[in-house]
Amino acid sequence: MHKIYTKVTDQTGFFEGLDPVELARNYGTPLYIYNERILRSRCRSLKNLVTYPRFVVDYSAKANSNPALLQIIRSEGLEADAMSPGEIYMEKLAGFTSDEIFYICNNVSEEEMRYAIDEGVTVSVDSLSQLEQFGRLCPGGRVAVRFNPGVGAGHHSKVVTAGKKTKFGVDPSCVPQVKQLLDQYHLTLTGINQHIGSLFMTDQAFLDSLPSLFSIARQFPGLSFIDLGGGFGIPYKKGQGEQPLDLSSLGLRLDQALYDFAKEYGSQVTFRIEPGRYISAECSVLLGQVHAVKYNHSHKYVGCDIGFNVLARPVLYDSYHEVEIYRESNVPSTRQEEVTIVGNICESGDILAAGRTLPEIFRHDILGIQDAGAYGYTMSSNYNNRLRPAEILIRESGQVQLIRERDTLEDLSRHVLLLDL
Numbered sequence: 001m002h003k004i005y006t007k008v009t010d011q012t013g014f015f016e017g018l019d020p021v022e023l024a025r026n027y028g029t030p031l032y033i034y035n036e037r038i039l040r041s042r043c044r045s046l047k048n049l050v051t052y053p054r055f056v057v058d059y060s061a062k063a064n065s066n067p068a069l070l071q072i073i074r075s076e077g078l079e080a081d082a083m084s085p086g087e088i089y090m091e092k093l094a095g096f097t098s099d100e101i102f103y104i105c106n107n108v109s110e111e112e113m114r115y116a117i118d119e120g121v122t123v124s125v126d127s128l129s130q131l132e133q134f135g136r137l138c139p140g141g142r143v144a145v146r147f148n149p150g151v152g153a154g155h156h157s158k159v160v161t162a163g164k165k166t167k168f169g170v171d172p173s174c175v176p177q178v179k180q181l182l183d184q185y186h187l188t189l190t191g192i193n194q195h196i197g198s199l200f201m202t203d204q205a206f207l208d209s210l211p212s213l214f215s216i217a218r219q220f221p222g223l224s225f226i227d228l229g230g231g232f233g234i235p236y237k238k239g240q241g242e243q244p245l246d247l248s249s250l251g252l253r254l255d256q257a258l259y260d261f262a263k264e265y266g267s268q269v270t271f272r273i274e275p276g277r278y279i280s281a282e283c284s285v286l287l288g289q290v291h292a293v294k295y296n297h298s299h300k301y302v303g304c305d306i307g308f309n310v311l312a313r314p315v316l317y318d319s320y321h322e323v324e325i326y327r328e329s330n331v332p333s334t335r336q337e338e339v340t341i342v343g344n345i346c347e348s349g350d351i352l353a354a355g356r357t358l359p360e361i362f363r364h365d366i367l368g369i370q371d372a373g374a375y376g377y378t379m380s381s382n383y384n385n386r387l388r389p390a391e392i393l394i395r396e397s398g399q400v401q402l403i404r405e406r407d408t409l410e411d412l413s414r415h416v417l418l419l420d421l
Helices: 018-029 036-047 067-075 085-093 108-120 128-137 172-184 204-208 210-218 247-265 277-283 311-316
Strands: 003-005 031-035 055-059 081-082 102-103 121-125 142-146 188-193 225-226 268-275 283-297 299-304 323-327 336-340 352-359 364-372 390-394 400-404
Touching: 018 031, 018 283, 018 323, 018 364, 018 390, 031 036, 031 102, 036 055, 036 067, 036 142, 036 277, 036 390, 067 081, 067 085, 067 188, 085 102, 085 108, 108 121, 108 128, 121 128, 121 188, 128 142, 128 172, 128 188, 172 188, 172 210, 188 210, 188 390, 204 247, 210 247, 311 352, 323 352
Parallel strands: 031 390, 055 081, 055 268, 081 102, 102 121, 121 142, 142 188, 188 225, 225 268, 299 336
Antiparallel strands: 003 323, 031 283, 283 299, 283 364, 323 364, 336 352, 390 400
């Protein structure tokens, strides 16, 4: 094992005894690495969140839709939600059946909605106009409606998905119009759903949203399910002592709320949640290599091959990811220094970590960006005509499996049509 400066992976056993420098050498960088053991443990934590018997965990594939990971998630007994035909396609590729997929659409075309209907998945709409569109496409069908409970939460304003300033969901005051459209097109309302936002670290906002949702449910007797949403956070600042979401406390309080409402509601209603980040974030480390170290007007910059085309969260949300250093040589880092870690994209905002105090970093070091398994590869791009990275999985057996090949230059031109000049 080469020299490693760690805060996180030595505590979690992420690399399962494997050498990250060797993995970088064998598979290249940038490289997303996933750990099967950690992924399965997160699935089980939420699967066992409550004792209420009719409780379903729908993994939110927008966080990470690699089919190999989806296969593992399904094998743990989770179902899935989807936001697009592409996610439905990938989920089915991974083995999810139509009745295990919940399509939660937002401002979609007739063609996209028709695709979901033809695939036989449950569709949720989040506006009156989309409900009317569903009615025209599938009169007499079964549909769900997403409501906005008026309570929002999240780590950034861009990911708060409920409250008074968001595009998502139907205002509860529109229940009469919902009923009118259901009657007009002879639709059966099979369920209602909500989502208050992403990455909450205390349970209060989530629990505070339930009375509004339950109040709406009371106006629709005979629902098959009520989807409470997701947004369960993970501690990105573990090295600074940030504590994880207290699932035990959340589970106890949620369990009581579910039993109480089910008894009042008087039918065999199923409750669902739709976590994404909590399932996949901590099961991944993103490796990149340092190619330049320099001072610019007294500021030290460490330049690596992880641009925001590979990991977009820092540039989009000012998101924080712990950074570890893996070194092939035995040259020690004898001092700490403040550095800014940047990528290889031609934008001044291409910053992975600004003003971090870290052990001294040298050219050719390998950097390990922690908790990269959610909204990492799924938000990657070919900006600057750079190639998307490979993905590998460390199996529970300790074997390493390639689960996505790295882009090639030919991939960049695969759908390009040249002019005949």
